[in-house]
Amino acid sequence: MDEQDIGLLSLNDLPLGARGVIHELADDPGLQSRMRALGLCHGRIVQVVRRVRFGTTLQVRVGNTDIALRAGEAALIGVEQLAA
């Protein structure tokens, strides 16, 4: 399936409170395995919980795990937004 078809967007662009299915992770193997260990894996549902004021760091939730990550890392994660 083409990326365009499923409307893949970066985790950064997922609106606050919205949920999405993860389709892409960082290419770097080290970073990728850290993402997986935190629960950010292909096929899992991630939700944007919060963005700090003035900052680009965001808080997301996968399962029962909360994760803080910078926009730079979030940009490497491709998600398909789920309808509310």
Added chain:
Amino acid sequence: MKRLALLGMPNTGKSTFFNRLTGAGARTGNWPGVTVDLLAAKVLLGGDMVEVVDLPGVYNLDGYGDDERVVREFLGANPVDGLAIITDATQLDRQLILALQAKSFGLPGVLLVNMSDEARSLGIEIDLPALERQLGLSVVLLSARNGEGMPAARQSLTSMLHDSQVQGAVSPEAADPDLADKAYQLWSDTVTVPTTLNDTLTTRLDRIMLHRWFGLPLFFLIMLGVFQAVYTLGAPLQDLVASALDWGRGQVLEPLVTLLPGPVASFILDGLYDGIGTVASFLPVILLFFIFMSLVEGSGYLSRAAYLTDMIMARAGLDGRSFVMQLMGFGCNVPALMGTRIMGARGLRLLTMLIIPFSLCSARLQVFVFLVTALFSPRAAPLVLFSLYLFSFGTAFLTAMLFKRGLTHKEPFLLELPPYRLPVLRVVTMRAWHEVSHFLKKATLFIIAGVVLVWFLTHYPFDAEPASMETLAGTLSIWMEPLFSPLGIDRLMSITLLFGFVAKEVVLGAMAVIYSSGDAGLAAAVSGQMNWIQAYSFMLFVLVYTPCLSTIAVMQQESRDWRYTTIAVVWPLTLAWVMSLVFYQVATYFWG
């Protein structure tokens, strides 16, 4: 003796479990192939003595972090009879991956599913027999905090070790990328979670603690509280240690050494004993610092503090935890430097350790308050002090900007925000105690050697007046004069800088000796000797150059890299010199 290694992701309650399993007898020690000390204890399991080793908490075994490397190196160089893999029952969806990875080494293992109390109240149900069957490991549900399930855990570990035949080191290879999917599948098959997990205590607390407007003020309030707790409780304890040492000196040591020749007596009193005193004076704050920091960390707040302050620090290549340690450094740099160990990534740690010494600690504050009171008007004094704090932050920021390229260039920021939890006091105090003994073990010799060296410089030749121009220090100050006179720092004051290298606490005492003024007349003596421009230049230098020998000892102990430690000493010295020079020359030109 059989050996059991404890493996688990961070925040799974690994320390709490270790503490419960092993009690008070744990010690940190060296291991072949590993560059950091690990905590280990001997316990009786089913009639046999077993050595239990607490490995650092890691997210995976193939990762790039410092802690991951330590675990790999440990398992690679030290035969282990079995692994206890500890996980958080509420986050098994992602934590089973570590169990699968560990299993792939072929080592016997037991899966300990901790936080059973939380899982129960969240309504999470785990089909233990199915999990055991599919995983091929025995699984025990427990709560390390309240002790539930501990007998079963002991039982399982005992029988695993009893049956264990394998005794060989393993080399963890790169993880199979499908492992995460397998782990998730395993979890879906064996764990049921109620559909809405949303309004947990943590979520509700976070609405306040991470609030858009109140989050940062709350952070500063909490830090202020911790800071006050550590250092206001620490001060009387330090005084107590100091008076005990004074008593020992006056009542025991001085009468004893009167029989010895002068130089030997002086060596024992002003060299060795003062060195021991320097080491001892840090123990109360290190203990308190780690008690309170472990509370903040164990409660889950520390990573939130990092998240909240991340935007301030990201620019400088640091993260929020660096900021917390930098703030704590305003009390005392030494425990703050040791506290950087909570950051897994080495580059980040090294960069943070480079900036902490710029935090204006209480020992320097004492010198500044004295000089500012002696040389500035009451109206100017607070502003002068405030400007020093600005320089403190400024130099730290500048240093981070300059060195981030080399140290933290590409480090990602991806931080777990663990649920809020109540720390166990016994675990917290134990941890603090281990930090104190670690400091004693690693830094004592270095600090005493440094104190003895400065003693020698300021006392040799022994017929000269201590710290006078006739001593080695005096000679040194003559050589250094071309360096210091452009800063407005005269030879006498440059000798006090030499003392200040040992500890800033002794600077005022050294001045009193050098100006032979006694403590009472010192203010008058000093204000007669220098003008405000010289005093400010001197303070700038004191602010920026090496805070004390103990910080150097700790930087070496933590980095294990002499090159790094050398840079960490030379760079602030250079910066101190340049800043004082610029200030003195410019100020003299305009106001001199």
